[in-house]
């Protein structure tokens with residue numbers, strides 16, 4: 001790392017479902033440093049699988065908030081040990097898995113503003129959270145709260161017009177409502193609620209960071225056109241919610257200078273700027289430099305598909321978020337929960353736990369799978385709400401199993417056909433000039449990407465790194481450095 005020591009740069013962070021990742025990007029926008037800490041492998045003591053705990057009801061899904069803090073400690077210590085020159089960091093920004101929420105206990109703000117540089121963050125923040133297991137995007141336990149919220153605003157379409165989405169179980173307003181109803185004491189002792197993105201920004205800032213418009217759009221609470229919290233939605237979810245959330249800010253806001261903790265412990269310059277953190281999908285949109293007409297497919301833990309939109313057109317399926325790059329514009333997103341973890345299961349069952357055997361199976365079978373079709377939802381899917389494995393033979397008969405290679409092609413073709421069908425349901429059309437930009441862990445796999453190209457009948461492009469959320473965060477840090485957004489002052 002020593003040869004990179006003298007480059008002025010920006011850092012981009014990603015607090016995603018399975019890991020914390022970082023990249024350093026220089027002024028020519030070259031990525032010259034990448035690292036990650038995997039929760040399952042590097043933080044065994046938390047006992048997560050795929051970065052989460054799935055509770056007994058099969059619907060509640062959480063992650064320990066201190067695991068995220070400890071992962072940040074580990075990665076920073078590793079960077080320091082490798083000789084990374086923190087004094088060259090001009091600014092940083094980051095991303096978080098969307099919708100997940102963090103509950104800061106009364107008094108936590110004081111701890112955050114007076115961190116000792118002699119101790120790791122996780123040692124000092126142990127007692128700072130009123131809820132230690134944060135609900136995350138995979139949670140689907142809030143159906144009751146969803147129906148109540150829709151009823152409060154006049155129905156699902158009315159909520160979608162207001163907030164960009166009908167009520168979804170993983171959306172933060174519904175998660176907060178559940179916590180308030182089931183654990184009113186913990187809610188009362190909460191002084192601040194962050195998204196995973198604004199929680200991570202708070203660590204770097206040494207004070208509570210505001211929620212940005214783009215990630216804030218994934219809460220069923222923000223009026224996406226006016227960019228203010230909806231009073232009717234706040235009231236329907238929990239009391240005193242506005243004060244616990246703070247005011248939302250534009251996604252490219254400079255929040256302030258980095259906390260003195262990082263200056264003293266790691267040698268960041270005192271003037272290093274913290275630019276608002278956002279959701280991982282919005283950050284990927286920035287990182288992939290999406291243009292109008294392009295479609296992005298992220299194959300991370302979740303599979304998502306997203307587009308840049310000029311005008312919002314909220315519907316009963318899919319989401320409209322505020323655009324993280326241009327505050328006048330929007331982005332559309334579809335999220336599929338049975339993404340990489342479902343592919344890993346079929347890989348383990350039908351390809352001896354090996355991605356190269358999995359790829360070989362795709363290469364040895366033909367496009368169209370001789371008429372065999374399959375849809376695989378081991379966990380309750382988001383788009384659409386369905387569970388189970390559903391296989392159909394060429395004769396359109398439901399069957400209970402396929403031979404290994406047929407199973408693998410059925411899974412991948414089924415996943416991409418669902419993406420195309422649901423995107424077309426939102427009005428998206430594949431055009432002659434359509435480009436598909438792929439990112440996320442599974443975009444390393446060319447054979448999976450070939451099926452994506454075949455199903456959409458369009459060319460697929462990948463960027464140099466599959467970490468587009470990290471890279472987009474570093475680009476956003478540069479964007480923040482240039483202005484024109486004024487520094488945000490928090491109440």
Ligand SMILES: Nc1ncnc2c1ncn2[C@@H]1O[C@H](COP(=O)(O)OP(=O)(O)O)[C@@H](O)[C@H]1O
Nearest residue numbers: 016017018019300301340355440441442444445
């Ligand atoms: N060669 C590969 N083929 C298919 N999938 C892969 C391959 N390498 C990694 N993956 C998938 O990438 C996933 C992680 O993607 P990533 O974008 O890092 O996730 P997240 O950002 O949600 O933590 C893993 O769960 C794994 O299944």
Ligand SMILES: O=C(CO)[C@@H](O)[C@H](O)COP(=O)(O)O
Nearest residue numbers: 016017097098137300301302
């Ligand atoms: O719920 C959504 C988007 O609405 C998910 O896409 C999360 O944002 C998790 O992202 P990954 O960790 O899978 O990238």
